Amino acid sequence: MRILMVVLLLGAIMGCQPSDAQDAPARPGKADPASLPEGYLVEDIPGSEAQRVVKRDEEGKIAEEGMLYDGLKMGAWIAYHEGGVFPAKITTYAEGVQNGTYLEFNTRGHLTLRATYKNNKLDGPWALYSFGRPEKEAHYKNGELDGVYLEYNRKTGNLQKEAHYKNGVQHGTYRFYSEEGEVMLEVEYIDGVKQEG
Template sequence: MTFLLLLWSFRAVLFTELVSVRPARCAAHGPAVRADTLTGQVTTRYPSGKIKEVATYAHGLRHGLATGYNPNGDLHHEAHYQNGELDGPFRLYRKGYLFQEISYREGRYHGPWVAYRKGRKTIEAPFAQGQLDGWYYDYYYPSGRIRRKAFYRNGTLVSGEYCYGKDGYLQYELIKAGPTNPHNRLLEQVFYDQSGRVIRSKFIDTFPVTTYLFGLPR
């Protein structure tokens, strides 16, 4: 049985809280200022001197575009802020390719989330007010055929889950219990052959449901 796992590998990349009030410098040789009064474009650098991030601030809070870079100079992320909170499109890059993109509203996921592998879509899911809301799709690479799909409403799995083979046939489905079962317990896992005939089934006790988000700040 497959399930979606929660990963936080890059959570520390960005922050949305008020900047520290310790003295800071707007650029490598700029004048020292109080961090809670920072306004305008602020450049931070790695110890090597290479640019780490260029961000726009207003009164100590990120407000506008923030662009981050890896130590080798490659683009790492592009983010938009409003009054210190992520608000608008967020894009994460890996090895020169767009890796993930999602929109935020007032610091919460809101809009389509899409993951890529070398320019090809591998996962997409819609969010509303921080919750999965709609069809979640996981695609085979590089063909783009659906590998797995499931339907969510307000962050709750509604449909069970459907898993497909590389040739497009339904391999199995996880049949979810009805509304009288509040703990996301599944009734049955049903397996099919390529003609659509049921070949076996088994009962499932529980189905862990979380979100497979690679390193997006939350």
């Protein structure tokens, strides 16, 4: 019965609008709702060029939400796990481009991935987590590994592998550690080439 009342109320409201309202182009600076993927709802924020965008799942819970400014993604966009309780991903945008922190969470709300983006490319610290502990850590520059790359033993949490990168290729000392933390292997790389000796 409630659904019927909502449908009738929406029909009455829509019937009162001028017939050319659907054909009107989006205002300058605002996103045209037709340009968004199916299922996204756009709400204007009064007194602002910003718009709130929401996508709901079949149960009506929020599946994704974020802001548009001048028709471009801006700020944090949050995608939720099924059921809408915990975020699955938080992506940060500036003027429609992925910039800043990117986070992924498991279905229990625990952090599983942390990364930093600049102009849609990995740029800065990156880390993969398991049960709150780092599994892998790295640093990126302009989408390529650049700096120290670390892997940890899942069982002990001790450092297992250490490698150095420069512009996406191995450059520097590579070390592999035992579970007790002793160096088991040490190799030197220069511009991606393993050095003999």
